[in-house]
Amino acid sequence: MIRKSKFYLALGLGVLAFSITWIFLVFFQIEGNIGSPGNTPRSIPFFLGCCMFLLGVIFIYQYYLGYRPKSSIEGIKKNEIKNIAICIFFFVLYSFTLEWFGFLISTPVIIFLITRFLLQEKSWKINILFPILMTASIYFIFITLLNSALPRGTIIELL
């Protein structure tokens, strides 16, 4: 029970830290001396930062009042962070290969890697057919039907 009720403290502190960083950025990332007072490029972001700060204070106040979240917040499961990192790695890997090797090469390879190794798919039919069909259908829609462009791949172009 004690661990759970700390939720609002953690949330409040997190929101406060975020809002302070945001307000800090407002002054360093936006030019301010433009426009009339209350109507500069800074005003709305600054106002939003203040709202966030206020919400953080409210959460901490709720913590002092002894609020508990109505539905329980699950703690971090075993391996959760590691597994998420792996999944996100595949996302980033696909984006990266898309940029450098182009759509036609990266898509079937990445789908194959995901189904075979991440999802442990045993059926060879799915492992081979799925990547090819998926690539072909996207290629068909965008290139053949809609005459659009998909990444050609920087490395492929230099060849």
Next chain:
Amino acid sequence: MIENLIAAFHMTATLEVFFAVCLGSFAGIIFGAIPGLTYSMALALMLPFTFTMEPATGISLLLATYIGGMTGGSISAILIGIPGTPSAAATVADGYALAKKGEASIALGAAVIVSTIGGLISLIIMILLVDFISKFAIKFGPAEIFMLVLFGFSTICGLAERSLFRGLVAGVLGLMLMTIGIDELEGVQRFTFGNVQMLQGVNLLVAMIGLFAVPHILEVFLQRINKEDKVNFDVGEVKTTLPGFQFIKKYFNLVLRCTGLGTSIGAIPGSGGPIAAFLAYSHAKNSEKDPKEKDTFGKGNIAGVVAPEAANNAVTGGAMVPLLSLGIPGDPATAIILGGLLIHGIVPGPMLFIENAPAVYSIYFAIVAAYIVVFIFQVNFIKYIVKILKVQPHHLACAILIMVVVGSYVIRNSFLDIYIMILMGLFGYFLNRIKIPITPVVLGLVLGEAIESNYRTAMSLSSGEISIFFSSIVSVLFFLLIILTIALQVKKRILEIRKQKNQFDKGAA
């Protein structure tokens, strides 16, 4: 008028137009339904093909795509909980809950039926009242639109399920994200860290795809990795029944009200589908008298699908008013349609109705035809579409992964957008874990630009006088509505706290 109608009928009642409408509706539904692809994208890619077509054919193609996309967005929202378009974001909560109960086909059927009703009625309203509505729409200056948008933002109170403040955190986060990039009004860079790519800012569609689709993919992948593989619902239980006449009778009143709401919001340039859908959703919830029924909102109440779907399709009729009579597109999709009209020599504005009335009527015919075709398509396809639930979730998730990466790239042909999408997805997963709802983030994203630009334009119109926001009846009216919404919410919370306290006291005694 009759001559014009006949001339318009001759223009549209051709085989080419019929094919164009079928093709457009189909493409719209498909692009709307697949997460990662959007109907704005379909419109943009199709536009060049309409150049060489006859005007009526080309414009029918674009309009049918627009309408197909608007209705198609609900399919993925209901089936997998990822809205296909921002307008369908309000449908997710109840639609997905219904699908989990195995009632996907009822929800889909309801969405199609009310979409068609909403769209057609709004078109009729538009045809009859176009002069009046366009005069009314002109009255909406920056101050009035600001108040309207703020009122839309106040629906967060209804969307935040567990805690109002957590909902607000999400809403403010959404607003914050939209300030990144270039500030169009002063031409100033904000939060770009000197990076040229960052000037493009956060795209609404990219962020929405990330927020909804990535957590879904992660969840399914994690289940698979942890060998907790479980199909969300009993596959054999996927029904294919459609809602019947009783259903229409029961919700007809609600549909009418939401249609009116959607039409009027669509007519005001710069607001559009998502606001209408969110307002309709909170209207449906608030107007429900039965407290038991009210409690089921967010847990699979069909009214939570009916209201936003009727409203967001009613926007299509409303949006034609500023588009045709003022030449002002309300959202990116209508902007592309405007481009198509111009290329075929149809210049929107007051003279359009006088000089080129047949063209206007042929647009009406095309919309009606598109709704009918979309309706027939969808009703017949529901049987097959729900079968997608029988696909292994991890295969579907893998396909969605590819689609969202390609989709977020294609929107602006930017690799940075892919990384932003992934980042937003991680962020969405994190918010899910600490039980901060995602829908208010989308609401913030949708409204962020409108809130800021209208506030600042109003302020510079009045040279910094805040009184401009209270200088017209319309804006004061919206202000009062905002106050009312907040007051009701505060009252409800206080009552809840008291009730808890009473129970606590009793328990202690």
Next chain:
Amino acid sequence: MKIVKKISSILVAMSLLLGSNSFAADKFPSKYVEMTVLFGGTAKSVGQLVAKGLEKNLGATVVPVSRPGGGGAVGYKYIQSRPASGYDIVWNSNSVSTTFHGGKVPFNFKTFAPIAAMSIEVPVLAVKAGSFKDINELAAYAKKNPGKLKVGISGKGAFTHLTSAIIFDALGVKVNYISYGKGKAPTELLAGRIDAAVQWPGQFRSFDKAGQLKMLAATSPKRIASDPGVPTMQELGYKKVDVTMWRGLAAKKGTPKDHIKAIEAAAKTYASSPEFIAASKKIGFEINYLDSKAFGKKIAADDKKIGQLMKNLGLKK
């Protein structure tokens, strides 16, 4: 290990398949050309038309690809980061100068090799019908009430802002600029929230015909073909006013000469084609074909003018 081998063999096979195109690339173009479009609206519509036209005359697919953002900065940056092969061209405009002088990109027009100018668009000054009879009345009012006249522009540093500044400098009056994120000028004028607006004539034409708005002046030296009733600023006695938005094609500097020549030739053929002429009337832009050399001179001259103007307005960074 088996899998690694398999993947690498697939990779090699695919790269050979794709590479075969580029190895045989003696003739230009041997694969599709990507044309970066920087904006939506008319820029995009015309850009898509030009891409279609080039395709016919170039003998290869030309794909219009939109890369919006930062007033064109994002697209220019993309072209600058690509190899100078001629397979990446940009549908550019005066924004090449405004983005550089506005501090959005660190490189100027010299980064790009001009190919051909295709069109110009002329901004016009419009007011609500019945408010001001002509430009002299407007000038007289603004002189009497300095800083009172509200002029709608798309945003600070946008082309409509620069044009307005040139117009009102020529009139010798001070006005209050109101930025709109998007072009809603006609409704704001109709509702009387702003007094004047500078925008593209296409937005005003229908209202002008209906007698609701009045276009007072165009900023080009010659009258606009689609709106011949609108006098030019020069006719009205303000000889110095000459601002137009040109659009054309450019590639990255260092692109082989014959590649540029090939695209230039295709552009020239399309510029005089009946389709392009018909489109110009419908959409409301003027065809103004310039070859690579003349286009380069125009860009340089314009850049100087815009740089000076933005400096005067305090927008240069």
